[in-house]
Structure formats: C-alpha cells, structure tokens
Amino acid sequence: xxxxEAGDFKTSxxxxxxxxxxxxxxYGYYVxxxxxxxxxPLIINDYWANSIVVPFLIYAIAALGLNILIxxxxxxxxxxxxxxxxxxxxxxxxxxxxxxxNIIFVIIIAGMVTACVGVLFGLPxxxxxxxxxxxxxxxxxxxxxxxxxxxxxFYNYSPTGMISAPTREVFGVPVTGPRASAVSxxxxxxxxxxxxxxxxxxxxxxxxxxxxxxxxxxxxxxEIIGVNPLIAKLTAFAVSSFLVGISGALLFAVYLGAAEAGxxxxxxxxxxxxxxxxxxxxxxxxGAFAGAAFLIVGPVLLKLLLVNSLGWPTDLAxxxxxxxxxxxxxVFLIVEPHGIAALWRTIKEKLRLWPFPY
Amino acid sequence: xxxxxxxxxxxxTMVVAGPTxxxxxxxxxxxxxxxxxxxxxxxxxxGYSDYLTLINERDGGIGGVPIRQTECExxxxxxxxxxxxxxxxxxNPLVIQPLSTGITYQLIPRTMEDGIPMHxxxxxxxxAVNGEVFNWTFNYPANYWDGASVIINYLxxxxxxxLEGKKIALLYHNSAYGREPIPTLERLAxxxxxxFLSIGVDSPGQEQGSQWLQIRRExxxxxxxxxxxxxxxxxxxxxxxxxxxxxxxxxxxxxxxxQDVRPVGDGAHGYKALAMHGTGMDYPIYEDMQRYVxxxxxxxxxxxxxxxxxxxxxxxxxxxxxxxxxxxxxIHGVAAITPAMMRDGMANxxxxxxxxxxxxxxxxxxxxxxxxxxxxxxxxxxxxxxxxQAGEWNLITDWIDPDRExxxxxxxxxxxxxxxxxxxxxxxxx
Numbered sequence: 001x002x003x004x005e006a007g008d009f010k011t012s013x014x015x016x017x018x019x020x021x022x023x024x025x026x027y028g029y030y031v032x033x034x035x036x037x038x039x040x041p042l043i044i045n046d047y048w049a050n051s052i053v054v055p056f057l058i059y060a061i062a063a064l065g066l067n068i069l070i071x072x073x074x075x076x077x078x079x080x081x082x083x084x085x086x087x088x089x090x091x092x093x094x095x096x097x098x099x100x101x102n103i104i105f106v107i108i109i110a111g112m113v114t115a116c117v118g119v120l121f122g123l124p125x126x127x128x129x130x131x132x133x134x135x136x137x138x139x140x141x142x143x144x145x146x147x148x149x150x151x152x153x154f155y156n157y158s159p160t161g162m163i164s165a166p167t168r169e170v171f172g173v174p175v176t177g178p179r180a181s182a183v184s185x186x187x188x189x190x191x192x193x194x195x196x197x198x199x200x201x202x203x204x205x206x207x208x209x210x211x212x213x214x215x216x217x218x219x220x221x222x223e224i225i226g227v228n229p230l231i232a233k234l235t236a237f238a239v240s241s242f243l244v245g246i247s248g249a250l251l252f253a254v255y256l257g258a259a260e261a262g263x264x265x266x267x268x269x270x271x272x273x274x275x276x277x278x279x280x281x282x283x284x285x286x287g288a289f290a291g292a293a294f295l296i297v298g299p300v301l302l303k304l305l306l307v308n309s310l311g312w313p314t315d316l317a318x319x320x321x322x323x324x325x326x327x328x329x330x331v332f333l334i335v336e337p338h339g340i341a342a343l344w345r346t347i348k349e350k351l352r353l354w355p356f357p358y
Numbered sequence: 359x360x361x362x363x364x365x366x367x368x369x370x371t372m373v374v375a376g377p378t379x380x381x382x383x384x385x386x387x388x389x390x391x392x393x394x395x396x397x398x399x400x401x402x403x404x405g406y407s408d409y410l411t412l413i414n415e416r417d418g419g420i421g422g423v424p425i426r427q428t429e430c431e432x433x434x435x436x437x438x439x440x441x442x443x444x445x446x447x448x449x450n451p452l453v454i455q456p457l458s459t460g461i462t463y464q465l466i467p468r469t470m471e472d473g474i475p476m477h478x479x480x481x482x483x484x485x486a487v488n489g490e491v492f493n494w495t496f497n498y499p500a501n502y503w504d505g506a507s508v509i510i511n512y513l514x515x516x517x518x519x520x521l522e523g524k525k526i527a528l529l530y531h532n533s534a535y536g537r538e539p540i541p542t543l544e545r546l547a548x549x550x551x552x553x554f555l556s557i558g559v560d561s562p563g564q565e566q567g568s569q570w571l572q573i574r575r576e577x578x579x580x581x582x583x584x585x586x587x588x589x590x591x592x593x594x595x596x597x598x599x600x601x602x603x604x605x606x607x608x609x610x611x612x613x614x615x616x617q618d619v620r621p622v623g624d625g626a627h628g629y630k631a632l633a634m635h636g637t638g639m640d641y642p643i644y645e646d647m648q649r650y651v652x653x654x655x656x657x658x659x660x661x662x663x664x665x666x667x668x669x670x671x672x673x674x675x676x677x678x679x680x681x682x683x684x685x686x687x688x689i690h691g692v693a694a695i696t697p698a699m700m701r702d703g704m705a706n707x708x709x710x711x712x713x714x715x716x717x718x719x720x721x722x723x724x725x726x727x728x729x730x731x732x733x734x735x736x737x738x739x740x741x742x743x744x745x746x747q748a749g750e751w752n753l754i755t756d757w758i759d760p761d762r763e764x765x766x767x768x769x770x771x772x773x774x775x776x777x778x779x780x781x782x783x784x785x786x787x788x
Contacts, residue, residue: 046444046447046448047444047445047448050440050441050444051440051441051444051445055437149532149558159537159538159540159541159772160459160463160483160534160537160538161533161534161537162460162463162534164463164467166779166780167780167781177467177780178467178468178470178471179471255437255440256436256437256440256464257440257464257467257468258436258463258464258467259436260460260533260534262532262533262560262561263435263436263460263533263534263561264436264437266561300441303431307430307431313391313429314389314391314429314430314431315391315392315396315400315431317431318391318392318431318433319392322392
C-alpha cells in the first residue's frame with residue numbers, strides 16, 4: 001500500500017539509477033537525515049550521545065570501510081584494529097605537532113596516512129588470496145600495535161605510552177578534549193559518517209566499485225575483461241583503510257580522549273568490526289549501519305535493561321550480555337546467512353506487495 | 359536504523375523513569391567482576407561495598423545521611439569505563455574509584471571538567487600527587503613510583519646499602535599501568551648503580567614463555583613484577599618452573615594477593631610483595647563486619663573473599679572515602695555534601711593512628727595527611743611474604759619510606775608538562 005513503485009515513473013537515466021529509486025524510501029531517507037541533523041541535537045542527552053550514539057557512528061564508519069574491502073572487493077582483512085590505531089596515532093601526532101591545524105583536516109589527513117599504510121599492507125593481496133591474505137593482514141595488526149607500543153616517538157615519549165587528545169575546536173566549539181559537549185561530538189561524528197556513507201555508496205556503484213566486484217566474483221575473469229587487479233585491489237585497500245583510519249582517529253580524539261594501542265586497538269577490535277560487516281551483510285552500505293547498531297547499541301541496551309531497570313547484579317548481567325549477544329549472532333547467521341541487510345531486503349520485497357501478494 | 363531509534367527512545371524512557379534520591383550520599387563503584395582481571399576486581403569491589411554497607415547498617419550513614427551504592431561493570435576495559443562514568447556523572451557521585459590505570463587516564467580530564475573528585479589509591483597517574491595541577495585527582499596513601507622506590511630501598515637494606523653490580527629485571531604488564539614504574543627504576547639505577555632490565559608481557563598475560571626464557575638467560579639477581587589479574591599466577595608459576603629463588607621475586611601491591619599465589623601451591627612459598635596496608639581478619643572491625651553485614655546476609659558478591667588482601671584494600675579505599683566525607687561535612691557544616699565539598703574533604707584529609715584505632719583498624723595503614731601540594735600521602739609501604747604451608751601473608755618489615763624527594767621532583771616535571779600541554783595554570787582550589 002504505502003510502499004510501492006506503481007505510478008512512480010522515471011523519465012531519465014539519472015532518476016532511474018539513483019540510490020533510492022522508490023519514493024517512499026527516498027523520503028524516509030530525507031526524514032531520517034533531517035531528524036539526525038536537526039532534531040537529534042536538540043533532544044539527545046549526554047549519556048545517550050556519549051555512550052551509545054557516538055560510538056555507533058564511529059564504528060559504522062569502520063564497518064563501511066571494511067565492507068568495501070571484504071564485501072565489495074572480496075579481500076579478507078583482520079588488520080582493522082591496527083589500521084584504526086594508525087588513524088589514531090596519526091591524528092595524535094598531527095594534533096600535537098601542528099596545534100593550529102583544524103581538527104577536520106587532521107582527521108582527513110589521518111585517514112590518508114592510514115590509506116598509505118593500508119596500500120602497503122595490501123601489496124601481498126596481489127599474490128595471496130583468501131585465508132592466507134587474512135593471515136598476512138593479521139600480521140599487520142600485530143606489527144602495527146607492536147610498533148606503536150615500542151616506538152616512543154609515536155606517543156611523544158610519554159612515560160606511560162598513553163596518548164591523549166588535546167582540546168580542538170571547529171567554529172569556536174570544542175569537539176575534542178574534556179570540554180567538548182555531547183552535541184558537538186555527535187555532530188562531528190555524524191558529518192563524517194554521512195560523508196563516508198555518501199562516498200562509499202557512490203564509489204561502489206561507479207566504475208571503481210564494479211571493478212572491485214568483478215575481482216571479488218572471479219579475479220581471473222575480471223583480468224581477462226580488462227580489470228587491472230593491481231589497481232582494483234590496491235584502491236580497495238586504500239579507500240577501506242581511509243575510512244577505517246578516519247574512524248580510528250574519531251574513536252581516539254572524539255570518543256575516548258586517551259588511548260593506548262594494545263588496549264584500545266587490539267585484535268578484538270578487528271574481530272568486532274569484522275563481525276559487524278558479516279552480521280550486517282557483506283556488500284551492503286545499509287549492512288554496515290545495521291551491523292554496527294547490533295554490536296554497539298545492542299549490548300548497552302541489554303545492560304540498561306538488566307542492570308538499571310531490572311536491578312540484577314552487574315556480573316550476572318555482564319555474563320548474560322555475552323551469552324545473549326553470542327546466541328543472537330548464531331541465530332542471525334542460521335536464519336539469514338547474508339546478514340541483516342538481506343533480511344531487510346526480504347522485508348522490503350514483501351512490503352512492496354503488501355497487502356495484495358500474488 | 360529506524361528500529362534502533364525506536365529502541366533507543368524506549369530505553370531512554372526507562373532510564374529517565376529510574377528513581378533518583380536527593381538526600382543520600384552516592385558512592386559509585388566501577389568494578390569488574392568479569393574478564394581476565396576479575397580475580398582482582400571481585401574482592402576489591404566486595405570489600406568496598408561491604409564497608410559502605412557496614413557504615414549504613416551500624417551508623418545509619420555518614421552524619422545521618424544514608425549511603426547509596428551503585429555498581430557498574432567495566433571489565434577493566436577503557437571504553438566500558440567511559441560508558442560507566444557517563445552513566446553516573448550527573449547523579450552526584452561523591453568520588454570515582456575506577457581501579458584501573460587506563461580508565462584513570464581517560465577520566466582525569468573529564469573529572470576535572472565536571473568537578474568530580476577521583477581517588478586512585480595505589481594506581482593511576484603518579485604525577486597527580488601535584489594537587490596544584492590535578493585539583494580533582496588524589497592518589498594517597500601511595501603511588502607506583504613510591505612502590506618502586508620502596509622495593510629498591512628494601513633491596514638496598516638487604517644488600518648492606520649497595521646495589522652496585524646487581525641486575526634487577528622488571529616484569530611488567532604492557533599497558534599504562536605496567537609502564538608507570540620504568541622511569542623511576544631507571545633513575546634509581548643511575549643513582550645506585552644496578553643494571554636495569556625491563557621485560558613487557560602483553561595483556562592479559564597468560565603467555566610468558568619467552569619472557570621467562572629471557573630471565574633465565576639474563577640471570578637477574580632480582581625480579582620485580584608489575585602484574586595484574588591472570589598475569590600474576592602465571593608469572594609465579596613460571597618462576598617456580600625455572601626454580602627462580604622466590605625470595606628474590608618481589609611484586610607490587612597489585613601482585614600480592616591470595617588469588618595470585620594459591621594456584622601455584624607450594625612453589626609460591628617465599629614469594630614477596632609490597633603491602634600498602636595490613637591484611638587478615640585480626641582487626642576489631644571484623645566483629646562489626648560479621649555482626650552487621652555478613653551474618654545479616656547483606657554482603658556483596660558471594661562473601662567468600664572476606665579478609666583477603668584485595669578485600670582489605672577495597673575496605674581501606676571505602677574507609678578513606680568515608681573519612682573524607684566526614685571531613686567534608688565538618689568543613690562545610692552540611693550533612694548532604696556535594697562532589698565539590700567532598701573534594702575539600704579529601705584535600706584536607708588527615709589520618710592518624712588514633713583515628714585508625716577508633717575505626718577498629720589499628721596498625722592497618724600508615725598515618726598521613728593530604729594537602730594541596732601533596733595529594734599522595736606518605737608513600738610508605740611494607741613487604742609481605744607468602745607462607746604456602748600456612749596459606750597466609752606475613753609482614754616481614756615495618757613501614758619503609760620511599761625516596762620522596764626524587765619522586766616529587768619527577769612528579770613535578772611530569773605534572774608541569776601536563777599543565778603546559780593542557781593550558782592549566784597550576785593553583786590550589788579553595
């Protein structure tokens with residue numbers, strides 16, 4: 001009824017190939033954007049912004065990045081935590097070395113540095129595939145963390161090896177450091193997320209994305225039809241690492257405020273983002289959002305429900321949380337192996353025919 | 359996305375609906391009862407909670423105002439620690455005790471901004487002893503650099519005043535926590551002429567094969583350990599395996615609890631550790647504890663940690679917090695104190711031996727006083743040794759003083775650098 005294509009005529013190629021071809025979808029998207037930019041900053045309280053929405057936005061960027069590499073280009077990577085650390089340490093070095101530089105540029109440059117590192121560690125992908133590549137990127141993870149914990153230059157020779165973000169402002173409003181308000185943190189993360197999603201969506205449906213998908217589906221066939229695997233794979237590593245680096249820089253500078261490589265960007269981060277991509281749905285922009293929401297917002301909501309509302313002991317709640325999230329992951333993978341995005345697609349198909357299915 | 363928003367709104371209403379009591383004193387506990395560090399987190403959280411329960415049950419609260427306790431699980435993870443802090447910061451928490459150096463580093467700037475006092479007893483950022491820079495952070499009665507210095511002073515005593523030509527290895531948890539003592543031990547190595555070797559163990563620390571191989575090869579005279587959680591019993595087991603003389607193996611106060619030595623059995627006999635307070639149940643306070651808390655079934659957790667080293671430490675932390683709250687009530691003449699008043703109480707805290715006797719804890723902790731220039735107390739600690747046959751820790755020394763002059767000098771340098779980085783002009787709050 002509401003959700004239909006009938007009568008929604010397209011008269012140009014541009015209109016036909018737009019991101020949201022169905023009117024209902026498109027308006028929903030505009031409403032959501034308007035809500036996120038205009039209404040949320042007014043109604044959101046500090047706890048919700050700081051503990052739930054900001055980490056969700058940041059991890060969604062990381063999931064978008066990894067989704068490009070795994071979901072679109074088919075290159076398995078376990079180095080996400082290490083690449084996030086590169087973004088974080090690059091932004092820290094930039095912030096302390098050039099205090100005048102605007103934080104937005106710092107974060108973008110941190111993303112570019114990560115892209116370069118990503119390309120470097122992506123080089124083995126030209127020779128090795130699948131699980132072997134996963135092991136090679138795993139080496140990147142351990143090497144990068146080792147580098148950041150052992151080389152004092154990266155943490156400006158601080159005795160503890162912690163890096164901490166100084167206060168930086170955008171238009172006179174502090175967005176990093178302790179004085180940053182919840183709303184400003186929310187806004188900067190939201191802007192980066194929307195820009196990243198826009199970039200990812202448009203890259204993946206353009207010629208570059210098609211090359212990635214050709215490599216993913218069958219690399220030899222892709223090479224025969226004229227896709228250069230060197231360029232395709234390395235651009236996928238570069239774009240993916242760029243987004244992952246931005247999320248690492250935001251996680252450190254905006255959300256955590258202080259970090260150390262081994263604790264904040266360990267191997268568990270790599271797996272967390274990988275699970276987001278798999279549960280959300282490989283090769284789907286929406287999937288990155290859904291996966292991040294599931295694994296970041298889910299546990300906190302569960303904690304609020306069990307501890308704050310039901311008053312259960314914290315240790316029991318923490319153990320139950322692990323068990324429930326784990327069980328939900330298994331259920332999801334059995335019920336819908338292609339992730340939440342595929343589930344959403346099925347629901348959409350059904351809704352388009354509702355209430356008159358044939 | 360839409361479903362998330364819906365769930366968010368639902369849960370938001372649940373949070374807002376929770377009761378907030380104004381006429382209570384809120385003592386939050388950022389505990390960890392899960393994860394690889396739970397062995398240390400559980401007894402501390404139990405001790406902290408039991409002492410506060412005792413004050414409520416026996417005295418009806420502090421100055422007639424009942425204590426309200428909340429607990430938040432951090433799993434020793436900094437991200438969850440920040441989430442916990444965010445969830446309590448608008449609820450008038452009187453003092454934050456995160457029991458994690460990593461979380462402390464995250465919270466120092468935030469608590470300064472929010473005006474909430476933080477007490478990091480025997481952990482956290484050492485240079486917080488300079489209260490002119492770190493107005494809201496306290497680390498009395500002792501900190502890591504004190505601990506490192508006390509160990510060296512003890513070893514000096516053992517070796518007739520000279521460590522010339524000795525080799526001392528530091529086995530440390532490779533995190534902000536474990537790296538804290540390195541600068542002090544390096545400085546002291548210059549002064550006393552011992553050879554210093556630092557060996558890092560990656561978190562959580564179950565794998566230490568290569569580190570102990572290195573220790574076997576290097577043959578240090580002493581091994582000093584900065585370990586926590588599962589790293590401690592593993593290290594003691596490895597030391598027993600290579601037959602390292604246990605009396606030459608000294609842990610910091612976070613590596614010296616029953617949970618650390620019991621799994622190793624007889625092999626751990628003779629292992630030494632720092633003690634920043636007494637331990638065991640031979641204190642009059644346990645009569646009240648038994649009567650009001652344990653027999654009444656109001657204990658935290660399972661109640662089987664009572665009297666262990668880390669339980670005593672949690673109790674000690676709670677006791678210092680309660681005394682600071684009393685001091686704050688005395689200064690301001692108000693019973694329902696705010697976090698800002700609590701800070702004044704902590705900044706003017708004075709613990710005397712008479713007070714300790716009155717509280718039922720004679721000879722339990724050092725007598726010390728806090729001032730704006732010194733948030734770190736006395737820094738003294740004792741050495742305790744594990745007796746595996748009797749299954750108890752024995753104190754083998756009296757209070758040993760650290761080299762406070764050197765530590766204050768280093769802390770000044772570090773805190774002034776922090777102040778410059780963060781545009782803080784050092785001054786006392788009044």
